[in-house]
Amino acid sequence: MREPVTTTTRPRDADLAELALRLGDDALVLGQQLCQWITRAPMIEEDLALSNIALDLIGHARVLLSRSGALEGSGRDEDDLAFGRTEREFRNALLVELPNGDFAVTIARHLVFSHYAVPFYERLAGCGDAELAAFAARAAAEVGSHRRHASDWTLRLGLGTAESARRMQSGLDRIWPHAAELFESDPVVERLVDAGLHPRPDEVRVAWHEGVADVLARAELTEPAPDWHATGGRAGLHTEAFGPLVAEMQSVHRQFPGGTW
Template structure:
């Protein structure tokens, strides 16, 4: 994975933390960033304007930079010695642990905005909380990640307002985008056994405790845009266990195509 930014190189786990648990946690975060970055890359040359083409490209670059750090860290912590390239390009789709929200197809621009709105508010809250965690390397990385994703959040907020307060058609599409992505948001705050152990050890914050703040912040933006917070009748889950949407396999195949065509190649 070629990336020009250096987001740090964390390499150790906090005292009292099982390395395998932290490896799983950083893998999930890395997969979130990698998959969402790949989705946003699909907007390149297809965005509504040149300005948005550049904006989405830069957001994707930030996310891939985060993924590079987190996946490399996971490979060291789990004892496998796998690099970020090994984890990004050498796993099957069932081995990815990203939240389903991050892999949803881009849809029209309003769907992408809705996905960005819900994800970035979650990610900023998570990384802000991780900035105070017991692991010094993870805390240092979280400070930078929170700052960068804060700009992504501002971009999503502004577009939500522009579409919601624009024409009747843009408002309809923005509301439809929110309705589509909303059932996928609860998974961001789920806790499995690994995460519960990390929370109990004081290594990471409980994502469930972040949910009320997320609801308040996202709900405020939605209300200011003249839109309604959806009330879905179902919730998606399974991404953290490797159960993905039918659109995920083509995304991974596209991302891994060059690596698989030229194994071991460098450039």
């Protein structure tokens, strides 16, 4: 049985730890998802492209989870947070844990997330926490290349054959109800915004929508208008697919606890 976590964290640090945890979980889970395309992508170039994007995201997760552990003051490091928590303790948005589906579904998820991540990190780079700001400045450049990759593939599929356009539209319809959660606010976000430590969600959403709407228009695809929106991931309420994903991700660590390579 795990010992309860005890901290002596200041309120502001606790909020920053939660922010870093949410962002780190987003990056970790999405990186894990993209790794599943290795040897399964439509072409070898995409094996390499998606694996490189996954490596970027897992690198982001390492920095963010390490920062979260340091801020919470519990002594937990990046491995403890990645491999030592149950699924209900993860704080990622539901979008990133959705099953990969076919390639078009993955690209739709990639489009939605990367167009959100760029303006978010660009604004976070100006926040009052020096370490998170420095990380965000680097991350913004990396996710900018992810955004170009997602946009290029959306155009390629949307303007390709009738079948590729149909699948891309279907992928967008599948993913779109999960986009709104990325811009939700709660007391943690509100306190951080007031302290100049978090981008304003409405500003990020406007920049996100301008970007994706432009890509969809050029790809001759229709922006979905869902009548429901997913929520709950930031509170630890996850989809049925998430438990098996976490179990696979943590399997080696659980088999060989304390192992080093």
